[in-house]
Amino acid sequence: MSFTEQHPEFLKAAGGPDWLGELRNAGIARFAELGFPTTRDEDWRFTDVSPIRQTAFTPAVPAGADVAGLLQGSGGSDWPGHHLVFVDGVFTPDQSAIGALPAGVRLGGLADILAATPELLQPHLGTGAAVNGNPFTALNTGFIRDGAAIFLGDDIDERVTVNLWYVSTGATANAVTQPRTLIVVGRNGNFTVTENYVGPGDACYLTNAVTEIILAENAVIDHTKMQLESETAYHIAAMHVHAARDSRFKSHAITTGGAITRNTIKAQLDDENIECTLNGLYLGHGRQLVDNHTCIEHAHPNCNSSEIYKGILDDKARGVFNGRIHVRQDAQKTDALQTNRALLLSDDARVNTKPELEIHADDVRCTHGATVGQLDEAGLFYLRSRGIDAETARGILTYAFACEAVTDIESQPVRDTIEQLLIGRYRQL
């Protein structure tokens, strides 16, 4: 059964207020209109999703797999902060750990908040990620049901830290989950969030996630996404950020899992004096395909954006990076920096990288650079000349290359976990 065919059944089961029904209908209608993207679509030129189109996915049924084990394996289960765990897309309170919250903070499963206080969600849901040209975002919108909802009211002094764990058990064959995350941080708020996707070794499933993040004036968000899906799974994600005056948004997107991964990030700098950092690190081997599409909209003066994406590809892995920076006419004094560097560890690994700068203001500074290459031979020889064997030397240099992309993550425990992951992968000593 196709997604469109499944939809009436889904609507009946999911229920909810009328406005949500309308949003879902708009989503599925748009998806029906667009269909799955093909490589003829400019936005998907290098990312062939036909394996996804050709698989008959069925809604995941939450299963009692070893969720704790999967969480443990991710290395992040003891990160500080509140932990919200979703098993096959469904918020699971008894796996979660939510501590005392400061006044003015509301967080939990989207379905629960929808049932209790839908008016909290109504002004935001679907506004950040409008039903636009991305068929997967439209599809997710068609099937909004559960996920995470986080609200920080205005002027909360305390920094709030939340970890979201989207765990796929693989218990249902060809399962699909479409988690929706909504994060609204009020004026002067200070928020750290990790968004994690975890799956067992060899399960085939599809995660189609949409995350909407809204920052009010002078809010600060440090966001890290750790994608550790099965290497046989498909992971499609879109993150839409709306930032208000004086706010600061920083994101690190770490990708290691997935047969096909597509991350779309769109950051809308809606006012002046905003700082936006989008960093990413993707590791691919085998036949993995990792596609990162970012877009930063500079619509007002005096905003800075900085972007560093790094990729390490081995075997026949493929990488795609497309970094769009759009500077509108009014956005004078924009400072935008973009770097994309890919390290190819084998002759068969490939990367397609494309900076896309569209600049309509004249008093701006926009720089971009892209490099694709192998490990530095001179560095290798230097290490070997000190007694370190070639294999270890390669590992050390690869690890060092990757580390540079994560040094800016603010949370030390998160950084440690990711560095540990990189050590395990590249730097055995």
Next chain:
Amino acid sequence: MLEVKDLHAEVDCTPILKGVNLSVRPGEVHAIMGPNGSGKSTLAQVLAGHESFKVTGGSVAFDGKDLLTLAPEERAREGVFLAFQYPVEIPGVSNTYLLKAAVNAIRKHRNEDELDAIDFLKMFKSSMKLLDLDESLINRPVNEGFSGGEKKRNEVFQMMVLNPKLAILDEADSGLDIDAVKIVAKGVAQFRNDNNAVVIVTHYQRLLDYIEPDFVHVLYDGRIVRSGVKDLALELEEHGYDWLKNSDA
């Protein structure tokens, strides 16, 4: 300790070394001088095992072993050390990390126990002090953003920590101020003993004022055209290399 015989090497089919002979015994200091582009660094890199250079003839024995069949890391573990003329910057890898990895690789090769963090600290301390190297420098990524002088002192620091049998210093004195030359010389003096040997590639007499060489060689167009004792260096300082052009090797 080191026997280089009729060594020929080329890069991209261009011959650079055209029959080098050099014999170094334990306890000795050799200086290799010669004009720019004569092949000094090539010789040093070939001895360290750089794969860009193809050895097309001759032999190199190190403590009786055929050095040319060994990989660079194996040579290092056997006790060959090269201080690079142009030390390589390695972003993201700290100096201390590199040294720990190197020391333990060498110790493992010798069937010795690996050292722990405290042992290393002790090991680094005295050399750092002698070479006037700051702790922060030691913890920074290898050579990244180091000044020219800091890079050279860092090479000598690595030599002292790794304690090789044969240290080849390729222009460890170039670009150093007068005090720094003295510091490097102090390091070399501290390192030297009757069981190890030092080969110093240099353009200047300065360093040799502090470390007296037992032999001075002139490398010219890929061959050692003249060998002598320390006075040869003074002669070269005075007359340059032109007078050697017509003389027989």
